[in-house]
Amino acid sequence: xxxxxxxxxxxxxxxxxxxxxxxxxxxxxxxxxxxxxxxxxxxxxxxxxxxxxxxxxxxxxxxxxxxxxxxxxxxxxxxxxxxxxxxxxxxxxxxxxxxxxx
Amino acid sequence: xxxxxxxxxxxxxxxxxxxxxxxxxxxxxxxxxxxxxxxxxxxxxxxxxxxxxxxxxxxxxxxxxxxxxxxxxxxxxxxxxxxxxxxxxxxxxxxxxxxxxxxxxxxxxxxxxxxxxxxxxxxxxxxxxxxxxxxxxxxxxxxxxxxxxxxxxxxxxxxxxxxxxxxxxxxxxxxxxxxxxxxxxxxxxxxxxxxxxxxxxxxxxxxxxxxxxxxxxxxxxxxxxxxxxxxxxxxxxxxxxxxxxxxxxxxxxxxxxxxxxxxxxxxxxxxxxxxxxxxxxxxxxxxxxxxxxxxxxxxxxxxxxxxxxxxxxxxxxxxxxxxxxxxxxxxxxxxxxxxxxxxxxxxxxxxxxxxxxxxxxxxxxxxxxxxxxxxxxxxxxxxxxxxxxxxxxxxxxxxxxxxxxxxxxxxxxxxxxxxxxxxxxxxxxxxxxxxxxxxxxxxxxxxxxxxxxxxxxxxxxxxxxxxxxxxxxxxxxxxxxxxxxxxxxxxxxxxxxxxxxxxxxxxxxxxxxxxxxxxxxxxxxxxxxxxxxxxxxxxxxxxxxxxxxxxxxxxxxxxxxxxxxxxxxxxxxxxxxxxxxxxxxxxxxxxxxxxxxxxxxxxxxxxxxxxxxxxxxxxxxxxxxxxxxxxxxxxxxxxxxxxxxxxxxxxxxxxxxxxxxxxxxxxxxxxxxxxxxxxxxxxxxxxxxxxxxxxxxxxxxxxxxxxxxxxxxxxxxxxxxxxxxxxxxxxxxxxxxxxxxxxxxxxxxxxxxxxxxxxxxxxxxxxxxxxxxxxxxxxxxxxxxxxxxxxxxxxxxxxxxxxxxxxxxxxxxxxxxxxxxxxx
Ligand code: SRM
Ligand SMILES: Cc1cc2nc3c(=O)[nH]c(=O)nc-3n(C[C@H](O)[C@H](O)[C@H](O)COP(=O)(O)OP(=O)(O)OC[C@H]3O[C@@H](n4cnc5c(N)ncnc54)[C@H](O)[C@@H]3O)c2cc1C
Ligand code: SF4
Ligand code: FES
Numbered sequence: 001x002x003x004x005x006x007x008x009x010x011x012x013x014x015x016x017x018x019x020x021x022x023x024x025x026x027x028x029x030x031x032x033x034x035x036x037x038x039x040x041x042x043x044x045x046x047x048x049x050x051x052x053x054x055x056x057x058x059x060x061x062x063x064x065x066x067x068x069x070x071x072x073x074x075x076x077x078x079x080x081x082x083x084x085x086x087x088x089x090x091x092x093x094x095x096x097x098x099x100x101x102x
Numbered sequence: 103x104x105x106x107x108x109x110x111x112x113x114x115x116x117x118x119x120x121x122x123x124x125x126x127x128x129x130x131x132x133x134x135x136x137x138x139x140x141x142x143x144x145x146x147x148x149x150x151x152x153x154x155x156x157x158x159x160x161x162x163x164x165x166x167x168x169x170x171x172x173x174x175x176x177x178x179x180x181x182x183x184x185x186x187x188x189x190x191x192x193x194x195x196x197x198x199x200x201x202x203x204x205x206x207x208x209x210x211x212x213x214x215x216x217x218x219x220x221x222x223x224x225x226x227x228x229x230x231x232x233x234x235x236x237x238x239x240x241x242x243x244x245x246x247x248x249x250x251x252x253x254x255x256x257x258x259x260x261x262x263x264x265x266x267x268x269x270x271x272x273x274x275x276x277x278x279x280x281x282x283x284x285x286x287x288x289x290x291x292x293x294x295x296x297x298x299x300x301x302x303x304x305x306x307x308x309x310x311x312x313x314x315x316x317x318x319x320x321x322x323x324x325x326x327x328x329x330x331x332x333x334x335x336x337x338x339x340x341x342x343x344x345x346x347x348x349x350x351x352x353x354x355x356x357x358x359x360x361x362x363x364x365x366x367x368x369x370x371x372x373x374x375x376x377x378x379x380x381x382x383x384x385x386x387x388x389x390x391x392x393x394x395x396x397x398x399x400x401x402x403x404x405x406x407x408x409x410x411x412x413x414x415x416x417x418x419x420x421x422x423x424x425x426x427x428x429x430x431x432x433x434x435x436x437x438x439x440x441x442x443x444x445x446x447x448x449x450x451x452x453x454x455x456x457x458x459x460x461x462x463x464x465x466x467x468x469x470x471x472x473x474x475x476x477x478x479x480x481x482x483x484x485x486x487x488x489x490x491x492x493x494x495x496x497x498x499x500x501x502x503x504x505x506x507x508x509x510x511x512x513x514x515x516x517x518x519x520x521x522x523x524x525x526x527x528x529x530x531x532x533x534x535x536x537x538x539x540x541x542x543x544x545x546x547x548x549x550x551x552x553x554x555x556x557x558x559x560x561x562x563x564x565x566x567x568x569x570x571x572x573x574x575x576x577x578x579x580x581x582x583x584x585x586x587x588x589x590x591x592x593x594x595x596x597x598x599x600x601x602x603x604x605x606x607x608x609x610x611x612x613x614x615x616x617x618x619x620x621x622x623x624x625x626x627x628x629x630x631x632x633x634x635x636x637x638x639x640x641x642x643x644x645x646x647x648x649x650x651x652x653x654x655x656x657x658x659x660x661x662x663x664x665x666x667x668x669x670x671x672x673x674x675x676x677x678x679x680x681x682x683x684x685x686x687x688x689x690x691x692x693x694x695x696x697x698x699x700x701x702x703x704x705x706x707x708x709x710x711x712x713x714x715x716x717x718x719x720x721x722x723x724x725x726x727x728x729x730x731x732x733x734x735x736x737x738x739x740x741x742x743x744x745x746x747x748x749x750x751x752x753x754x755x756x757x758x759x760x761x762x763x764x765x766x767x768x769x770x771x772x773x774x775x776x777x778x779x780x781x782x783x784x785x786x787x788x789x790x791x792x793x794x795x796x797x798x799x800x801x802x803x804x805x806x807x808x809x810x811x812x813x814x815x816x817x818x819x820x821x822x823x824x825x826x827x828x829x830x831x832x833x834x835x836x837x838x839x840x841x842x843x844x845x846x847x848x849x850x851x852x853x854x855x856x857x858x859x860x861x862x863x864x865x866x867x868x869x870x871x872x873x874x875x876x877x878x879x880x881x882x883x884x885x886x887x888x889x890x891x892x893x894x895x896x897x898x899x900x901x902x903x904x905x906x907x908x909x910x911x912x913x914x915x916x917x918x919x920x921x922x923x924x925x926x
Contacts (some may be wrong), residue, residue, distance in 0.1 A: 005908040005911060005917075005918065006907055006908055006918075007911075008908040008917075012908055013902060014646070014647060015637060016621060016647040016648075017491070017645065017646075017647050019907070019908040020907045020908065021905070021908060021910070021911060022907035022909070022910040022911070023908045023910070023911040023912070023913050024911075024913055024914075025913045027114075027907070030908065033621075034620060034621045034876070035620075041895060049663070050661075050663070051659075051663045054651040054655075054659060055624075055646065055651070056421040056624045056627065056647070056648070056650065056651075057619070057621070058621040058622060058623050058627065059619055059621055060620070063623075063624040065650070065659050066659070067841070068624065069172065070624075080551075081536075081551045081553070082371070096807055102911070102913065
């Protein structure tokens with residue numbers, strides 16, 4: 001089963017930043033890039049589970065706050081030479097409201 | 103229509119400039135490159151290994167003809183330019199064609215000096231400069247037997263070693279009595295000569311060539327003293343001369359080379375010049391590292407950015423003859439103000455000479471043991487004051503306890519599975535493999551691909567040496583390292599631009615300096631944010647998203663994603679009420695661990711992110727503010743008990759500590775900044791391993807700077823003695839401000855002091871009262887905007903958003919769970 005769930009206004013996520021959607025199965029990080037693209041990943045780094053939502057966003061990547069791996073936001077893949085993948089969720093923005101597909 | 107750029111000279115400096123230019127301004131020019139040689143650009147340095155049969159010519163090609171086509175460049179190889187007509191702005195080529203230009207780059211390199219003795223024009227007499235010369239040599243070696251190399255310098259010896267490998271009988275003729283007399287003294291020169299003689303090279307020393315004889319082809323060489331030797335091949339390696347005739351005939355100002363200014367412009371503003379043909383501030387360079395530096399600056403101006411400056415280079419050389427270890431760098435001849443320290447061990451075949459002037463290393467020659475070459479080179483280029491370890495300098499880096507920096511030879515001997523980077527567990531084999539398989543050239547690339555040297559940086563020297571050993575002569579140690587991969591500019595250049603051009607936000611820095619990526623990266627963003635705030639306090643706006651999470655949420659992130667909270671305890675002193683408030687907060691928020699820190703503060707460990715604003719609120723209500731235990735900022739001021747109670751105390755260290763902390767708290771610094779105050783030389787507050795240390799003595803205070811107690815312990819340098827508490831504050835503020843203005847981001851005071859030297863600090867902070875006061879005032883001015891509690895600021899409704907989820911969901915049947923009152 002999958003559904004689009006609205007999680008809040010785009011404006012509430014800082015540019016080059018992220019907010020968290022808390023769920024009973026762990027947090028989901030929702031990122032907003034400098035040009036207002038939005039991505040959602042499980043908030044757990046493939047390395048040692050660092051909270052990606054707390055990392056620094058640049059381009060379409062985020063640098064994990066714990067050991068500085070870079071993760072590609074569009075795929076959840078760690079940027080080479082690191083390897084691993086954070087779970088990815090579909091997102092869309094309609095009328096300035098962000099929705100995630102679950 | 104695009105402007106037309108003509109490049110004359112398809113060699114290493116010219117093409118490097120074009121490459122840099124394409125990075126900065128790919129579409130600015132229509133580029134035409136003239137090259138007399140019939141190839142794409144190749145790596146001239148590697149001609150010696152090609153001659154020695156270790157590499158093929160193919161392997162030395164840097165730019166193939168396809169590369170020119172792909173980049174829209176017209177390549178006219180095999181075409182010599184004969185004339186520049188500056189009035190009509192055209193160049194005339196050997197084939198008679200005329201090509202117009204708007205701007206021009208001269209990169210004609212240099213030409214071997216061919217001694218004008220009789221017979222110098224005979225077939226079989228050549229220089230050692232081009233691949234054609236190498237082909238001539240190899241061809242001769244297959245048909246003839248006797249070779250004579252004129253000139254016992256670096257180039258001549260490399261030629262001799264190569265010809266020897268082809269089975270020729272090689273004689274090296276040298277004017278002086280010892281080899282490489284400019285670099286080596288007699289003993290070392292003889293050591294080198296004996297080494298080469300044992301391989302079969304024959305030397306004729308003190309021999310002046312009178313004539314080259316032969317009928318159809320060279321047959322022999324005759325010397326002034328009447329000696330005569332037979333020769334089927336004569337290689338002239340008696341020096342090179344800048345190829346400046348083309349420029350001179352066009353009336354462009356030349357001296358020994360084509361004269362350029364710090365922007366690489368010739369006296370004709372349309373015409374730039376780089377490479378060996380150039381004379382800059384009286385110097386002519388014959389090595390690629392400085393030429394590449396020129397290329398970078400020249401490209402900056404051709405791209406119309408107009409702010410880079412070339413101010414000259416210090417160079418180093420290594421003889422590329424397998425089995426001979428020889429390194430020289432800087433000014434190794436010295437002058438009347440310098441002194442030389444020489445170490446000789448003929449038995450082991452080792453010779454070392456270091457030239458010092460005013461406590462700075464100016465030059466080095468190493469023979470037989472070149473392990474410390476790159477370290478000496480770093481000390482020279484960094485302008486490091488070596489007075490502190492001068493006596494141990496000769497014995498090398500290992501001897502002064504700087505771990506992780508062996509030498510070229512020792513890295514070569516390291517086993518493949520030897521661990522190089524202890525932080526990330528990277529072995530030598532991993533690094534070598536990555537360099538080979540992925541074609542890495544720079545330290546940055548190696549860091550990125552292997553993670554070696556990417557964490558604490560302690561193994562940087564070792565990684566650089568492995569890199570140098572693996573890629574050989576092609577590895578050029580960048581003179582000024584770029585700030586990060588997003589830019590070619592160094593920390594210092596970026597800072598300079600921020601100040602000169604009054605840039606006050608990140609966007610204008612990135613735009614103005616042509617950043618390669620629109621948002622930068624996690625390396626440059628925090629650095630830029632700091633530089634902007636330090637340069638323009640009150641004007642630059644703090645860019646929250648460019649701060650590492652700890653500085654954004656004013657707490658320290660832990661591996662389980664909780665945070666630590668450390669309130670400021672001024673000078674390490676707490677009232678019972680403050681302690682009660684901390685204990686109450688620990689209870690109320692069920693803080694898992696309360697710990698006394700090494701900096702005399704109390705750490706509440708394991709606080710959840712959502713709890714931060716509320717726990718801060720409670721602590722704020724008790725008068726406590728953030729301790730900045732997370733920031734590149736003033737950390738703690740530790741104190742000892744001092745004169746109030748201690749039977750040995752001479753000064754009120756507690757009050758001094760509190761006053762220092764009240765003055766400096768909240769300030770952002772390049773790296774963390776710690777202070778301590780002890781009230782007597784027993785030094786219970788450990789002031790002599792702090793960034794700024796104060797030790798009270800009878801009637802005065804001793805001030806210390808540049809200490810570090812972390813990864814690599816460094817004891818402070820004593821700065822001076824002052825009498826009053828007011829002076830302590832003024833000196834502390836001035837020192838901190840100097841550090842804030844001059845150190846590079848993430849450079850702690852200890853390495854900074856080592857890089858710039860204590861004298862630099864003394865002249866500004868101690869000797870010159872006016873300068874000290876100015877620094878102090880600038881510090882106080884910037885503190886007007888900094889002494890605010892970030893915890894209080896982060897409790898505003900707007901900032902609180904950072905700390906709460908935007909939504910809470912149940913996943914079974916995805917539904918929104920209504921937010922608890924007050925948490926949105
Ligand atoms: C809390 C504390 C340990 C303790 O419980 O005692 C501590 C904890 C950390 N230190 Fe420290 N250091 C603490 C005192 C020290 C001291 C002792 C001192 O300040 O007198 C030193 C050596 C003195 C010095 O800095 O010269 C020290 C040298 C380091 C270093 C190495 C710095 C260096 O220049 O070599 C690091 C790594 C870094 O900064 O890159 C570091 C980094 C860290 C970090 C921030 C690591 C990190 O990035 O997460 C630790 C944070 C833990 C946390 O979340 O709280 N910590 N650390 C101490 C806090 C002091 C305070 O009251 O504010
Ligand atoms: C054998 C050898 C070993 C070396 N080893 C080292 C080393 O280990 N380390 C190091 O740092 N350096 C070394 N060097 C020096 C280094 O190769 C040079 O410093 C560097 O190549 C100079 O670059 P350049 O562009 O100024 O000149 P070049 O590379 O010589 O390029 C100039 C080009 O311009 C062309 N040209 C000149 N006049 C005209 C004209 N009128 N029209 C058209 N084309 C023209 C020339 O044909 C030439 O191709 C070595 C040099 C040699 C020869
Ligand atoms: S020494 Fe410092 S950095 Fe290392 S584990 Fe302890 S607190 Fe963390
Ligand atoms: S947990 Fe993300 S880099 Fe280690």
